[in-house]
Amino acid sequence: QWAEIKMMDHTSPTYMLANLAHLHSEQLLQGLNLLRQHHELCDIILRVGDVKIHAHKVVLASISPYFKAMFTGNLSEKENSEVEFQCIDETALQAIVEYAYTGTVFISQDTVESLLPAANLLQIKLVLKECCAFLESQLDPGNCIGISRFAETYGCHDLYLAATKYICQNFEAVCQTEEFFELTHADLDEIVSNDCLNVATEEAVFYALESWIKYDVQERQKYLAQLLNSVRLPLLSVKFLTRLYEANHLIRDDRTCKHLLNEALKYHFMPEHRLSHQTVLMTRPRCAPKVLCAVGGKSGLFACLDSVEMYFPQNDSWIGLAPLNIPRYEFGICVLDQKVYVIGGIETNVRPGVTIRKHENSVECWNPDTNTWTSLERMNESRSTLGVVVLAGELYALGGYDGQSYLQSVEKYIPKIRKWQPVAPMTTTRSCFAAAVLDGMIYAIGGYEKVYFMVNMFLSSFNRPFLGVGAAVIDNYLYVVGGHSGSSYLNTVQKYDPISDTWLDSAGMIYCRCNFGLTAL
Template sequence: YEKNSVKLCQNKLILIMSDKFDRNLTRPHSEQLLQGLQLLRQDHELCDIVLRVGDAKIHAHKVVLASISPYFKAMFTGNLSEKETSEVEFQCVDEAALKAIVEYAYTGTVFISQETVETLLPAANLLQVKLVLKECCSFLESQLDAGNCIGISRFAETYGCHELCLSTSKFICQHFEEVCQTEEFLELTRAELDEIVSNDCLNVLTEESVFYALESWIKYDLTERQQYLAQLLHCVRLPLLSVKFLTRLYEANHLIRDDHACKHLLNEALKYHFMPEHRLSYQTVLSTRPRCAPKVLSPK
């Protein structure tokens, strides 16, 4: 190469300043490339695909969309009918979300807010735009509080966001005392509640908190939920409750007093206190292992 010449090396423009010095122009080249593609799209020049959602039409280039989305790559290079077409209609994607993802393909930027994330995440998940999906999950994790963590957990599970599911589970366990006071908690399904209160990492001062949370959940829809009392009571570490508390439950709580299975569980817990020589056998019936609270999640 001659001095002060320019060469293309592994898709990177390198300016040869001397025999011993190369200048890496990757970043300005990438920026110029994106800006050029964006201008072409805005002017509808060389566009070979139109994404139609509702009455909106979004002009784009197949190669750009395929570069950031395995979904689009399969659509435009596989044996699908869309391979040869110049227009594709989307019926299950939000218009604003699709526009945002196309904009991201050309600019590398995306705007995520409480108003946009509920439509942007499903769109990114469907179109397999991993970086946008990851950022949506990170945003939701940063927004977690006692009043929305259950809803975000369900949202994450719906779209298979495994890491966000883990984060919400840890948050719920760490902040259980606050979470169980919310409307979302009272609207949990039995299976969801069972999973939470069975967790060894539930952060509670005593098992009394767990019992009162279960009692509130059952009383929220007593007619439908009373049938689950014994199953859920099994999730409470009853032997870790004081004799005084267990006795008061037995005498004053009619929901437990009128349920044979519940009375049996309380009797087993009382035996654990009054007959310490038989405690090993009771561990097969009731859990006596103290819960281990998780580490506190750092604020975002």
């Protein structure tokens, strides 16, 4: 039937009906609007002060649940021919009535602040949506705080989120504006507590708080300790913390502020202090714009890569970066202090008639400021298919394969002294396994020794052996996903609760997967 309709010419009855319906809609609106303009057949007058706006109840009720309830419910306005409004701007009400009869509304910087509250009160969703879209398009460092508060007042959730995101992404520009200095201490605390604050260093957050307090120091210095709690103080350098302690009298004269600085200094000088729950919270990095780094790997049976490239989600583009010093694959990789570390792996050298595979203990570090790779101290053991995690500012290399044996040893790299140190070994050898950090603990999940598939040995019993799993942490649960059981690929998902030391089943994936990527977003 659809094919037959498509082939009909423009003289067919179906086409003529569709065309007439469109013309009829236009003619109906135009006719109703002419009746309104000439005050003909109007049955309601909307009054704002001395201004009277003539309209038809049926038209207003058709575009507004507010008017529909007023004119069809048990309210007195149902029988009245005039309704007075005291909380709506007269220009905004006129614009909304015009919209009811024409389907168009004019939004500008001069009208939006009165039009949005009116559309919100009268529940005219399309006008409200257009007002929010207009304000979002007008966001800049000087008005984004005001727009976020405006959106919050009128329950415009999407606009509020957009304005909050803009504040975070442009924080260093926003904190120079008059709106910033007029924030209440509660509003400022909400902003600087945000994990997604886009700052080059945590120093920018401290300086922003300091400038806000100095704007009215007599009234605001009492809030310093509360606001300082929102600064990730352990992320500041020892030099910066010491200078604050010595030179900033506002901090030096406040007992709570001095305590906060002392706790931050303990993070740098007392490694055991880094595992406390409070310190973990205070060392969460801010969510600056993220990128992906694709590093090394294989592109063929014997082709080992040294190339590196970076993906920018903001503009959907890739760029090439400086290549690795050593081509490698099956290595460990992590980010520590905004630098990329590549650990171990396999280097392949192809010579006439022979291919040499070398299991590496070498380590390279990429600095994004200089786009250079630097060779660091070698691990004590060569490792491929290893697990790598970062905990309390230190890098851990777990297990793997050295070309002859499967390993259970673990060693950690301490950046400050530039050394690898052995730590307690795992309870079993592991290769091709998943590793994750949860609540200051390192977890090793699955993997195998030679052909023997391994079960997690140091937690409560897991219900299946597996290889090639994914692991990630969300909301204090360790999720273990997919893998291979030795006889089949898996789509299973289980999560580990460290408090009760129990595994819980979760909904399985749509597809079975092994040797895949899993990350918490």
